[in-house]
Amino acid sequence: GIQVEQSPPDLILQEGANSTLRCNFSDSVNNLQWFHQNPWGQLINLFYIPSGTKQNGRLSATTVATERYSLLYISSSQTTDSGVYFCAVLFSGNTPLVFGKGTRLSVIA
Amino acid sequence: DAGITQSPRHKVTETGTPVTLRCHQTENHRYMYWYRQDPGHGLRLIHYSYGVKDTDKGEVSDGYSVSRSKTEDFLLTLESATSSQTSVYFCAIRRTGDTGELFFGEGSRLTVL
Secondary structure: OOOOEEEEEEEEEEEOOOOEEEEEEEEOEEEEEEEEEEOOEEEEEEEEEOOOEEOOOOEEEEHHHHHEEEEEEEEOHHHHHHHEEEEEEEEEOOOOOEEOOOEEEEEEE | OOOOOOOEEEEOOOOOOOOEEEEEEOOOOOOOEEEEEEOOOOOEEEEEEEEEEEEEEEOOOOOOEEEEEEEEEEEEEEOOOOOOHHHEEEEEEEEEOOOOEEEEOOOEEEEEO
């Protein structure tokens, strides 16, 4: 069946470290998004990235659609990066997005 | 900001009472969704809508109903709330057009005693 798998499930970093979060998906995609849920529960859009590479400040994302994975890079992590990172995939036009279970990131000062 | 407003933001109710959560959007997008989020379960889809009066079930629809009588409002109703429905509920809209990007509301925290 359709699957979206994220790894690692949990990650603890020292402030200033870099990290890579991965999202694997089981079929070709029309849309892929990365979200950050901050410790207050807000779900914040990071990237819309069905293919290619994008960068926004210290964060960047790459999706290799032919190999069915996406990577989220966080450089020089800060305590405000803590929270849960979700990958969500749209497999076809009218179906809902499928979410991964998330990666919980804790950045320690 | 995708112009999504959820109400109420917080509610405490008793088992057996009806509860309605409202999601309002200002951008007239076709697709709207209700999710619940519980510790250890991530985001789970309850119901979604792809137009006025067009709705469908998600993976955890039992005990919930929805209505969409106009484009801007998507209502989630718990006919008789149970303690297992204590959760944080998120509404989302998906923009139509080139990106189809999904945006979430702020969430509604429901406690059923």
